[in-house]
Amino acid sequence: MATPPPPPQEEGRLRYMSGGLGNSLSSEAVAGSLPRGQNSPLLCPLGLYAEQLSGTPFTAPRARNLRTWLYRIKPSVTHEPFHPRHPPHRRLIGEFDRTTTLATPTQLRWRPTDLVPREEAPLDFVDGLYTVCGAGSSFLRHGYAIHMYPIPLTCVYAANKSMDGCAFCNADGDFLIVPQQGRLLITTECGKLLVPPGEIVVIPQGFRFAVDLPDGPSRGYVSEIFGTHFQLPDLGPIGANGLASARDFLSPTAWFEQDHRPGYTIVQKYGGELFTATQDFSPFNVVAWHGNYVPYKVVTFLAGLVTDLLSHYDLSKFCPFNTVLFDHADPSINTVLTAPTDKPGVALLDFVIFPPRWLVAENTFRPPYYHRNCMSEFMGLIYGIYEAKADGFLPGGASLHSCMTPHGPDTKTYEATISRSDANEPSRLSGTLAFMFESSLIPRVCQWALDSPSRDLDYYQCWIGLKSHFAHDNGQATSKEEPADEDNTK
Numbered sequence: 001m002a003t004p005p006p007p008p009q010e011e012g013r014l015r016y017m018s019g020g021l022g023n024s025l026s027s028e029a030v031a032g033s034l035p036r037g038q039n040s041p042l043l044c045p046l047g048l049y050a051e052q053l054s055g056t057p058f059t060a061p062r063a064r065n066l067r068t069w070l071y072r073i074k075p076s077v078t079h080e081p082f083h084p085r086h087p088p089h090r091r092l093i094g095e096f097d098r099t100t101t102l103a104t105p106t107q108l109r110w111r112p113t114d115l116v117p118r119e120e121a122p123l124d125f126v127d128g129l130y131t132v133c134g135a136g137s138s139f140l141r142h143g144y145a146i147h148m149y150p151i152p153l154t155c156v157y158a159a160n161k162s163m164d165g166c167a168f169c170n171a172d173g174d175f176l177i178v179p180q181q182g183r184l185l186i187t188t189e190c191g192k193l194l195v196p197p198g199e200i201v202v203i204p205q206g207f208r209f210a211v212d213l214p215d216g217p218s219r220g221y222v223s224e225i226f227g228t229h230f231q232l233p234d235l236g237p238i239g240a241n242g243l244a245s246a247r248d249f250l251s252p253t254a255w256f257e258q259d260h261r262p263g264y265t266i267v268q269k270y271g272g273e274l275f276t277a278t279q280d281f282s283p284f285n286v287v288a289w290h291g292n293y294v295p296y297k298v299v300t301f302l303a304g305l306v307t308d309l310l311s312h313y314d315l316s317k318f319c320p321f322n323t324v325l326f327d328h329a330d331p332s333i334n335t336v337l338t339a340p341t342d343k344p345g346v347a348l349l350d351f352v353i354f355p356p357r358w359l360v361a362e363n364t365f366r367p368p369y370y371h372r373n374c375m376s377e378f379m380g381l382i383y384g385i386y387e388a389k390a391d392g393f394l395p396g397g398a399s400l401h402s403c404m405t406p407h408g409p410d411t412k413t414y415e416a417t418i419s420r421s422d423a424n425e426p427s428r429l430s431g432t433l434a435f436m437f438e439s440s441l442i443p444r445v446c447q448w449a450l451d452s453p454s455r456d457l458d459y460y461q462c463w464i465g466l467k468s469h470f471a472h473d474n475g476q477a478t479s480k481e482e483p484a485d486e487d488n489t490k
């Protein structure tokens, strides 16, 4: 039987339950609407239909088994047949192969997309989505896709800027959405979630949802994972506490609408393609639910009221750990969520953040080191300046450093860091929030992302100025302008 719900948290008019993410929760919008003691009574309370939504195979081990029971006014099956959507979405990919995408080991970077009118403007969250890169296949249940969603000003004032009369359902995988500008008000079958920049939201595979844009133009990043789900990382020697805490994962409380809605459209993403089906009622007709397969948002970086989305963040929730004596810790130390593969320690996709924190390492190059990684790294910036890039990596922009592609701090950052007179003093890295989607699968990149006017074709230049500081004097100092110090060992 479902455990009694923890006390709901209030946010404006919305109420959340804390401690979601894999835990069993229950919620009823009308007292007494949740069946007691069983899932499928002959007649459910209030004449509701019982419907199970499975997030794992029925036979998955108990510790990983995910499902939720929804008690709804009409079941999801009551709809006209699915048809390919017209017009088709031209910029979503669900399978990454030679016919759909390109391979490139080049360092890639994009400026933020302007939120001003462009031709072919998207009208809502779904049309605004476009795939940047990814790997694998949604059909084969192994892989991921990284999308972005710029929704310009004009679209917000167009009649259908919010998904009115229409809900989206992703049959392919889970969406982890990282808003960068503008809050998302997301209605799901389990209730509503308001998600400002600085928070993230996960909509698991199969849930129907609709997105409203209460602040107008909006922009953000989405990672989609096929065939697995996000979980909290193990903490190993850190112990039982630290990083993201389960109680900061907030799930919605039951909310429903029951009006007759002729022509209501379900847009289903299936194999990366969109299909539509109509019905005469809203899919947000769930009066009560219980289970452990539930959408959630994570108050990882931001708590409290945001008055100015770009400067008033209260980053109190994520509890960063780091080196306290010397050297630079690997970024895995800041993993918020991980989507595992079957190989221990090898992630399909990690969601890692680079939050404000104290830097105290002594005799240490504190920004990220130069490196080549067998994992592939897609990065975004929510606000501020990223510690490895003095210029060019802007909030709303993105970068991709694929498997074994060299990268690291730009020339300006390197030179400024090694010449700091206070390099050993504690310093606080403030006013910044970057993140990384890191995957063991090598991404292929969409043609439109490579051809995008936002692409920074000069990205490589940020490292070209790195000069040799080599000071070994083998009779002649070759590249350092000043002669090397005398070598007393000879």
Ligand SMILES: O=C(O)Cc1cc(O)ccc1O
Pocket: 329, 330, 331, 367, 368, 369, 371, 373, 377, 388, 407, 408, 436
């Ligand atoms: O490339 C990056 O900027 C991400 C990153 C950050 C860091 O602190 C260490 C390794 C790493 O890949």
Ligand SMILES: [Fe+2]
Pocket: 371, 373, 377, 401, 407
């Ligand atoms: Fe990196």
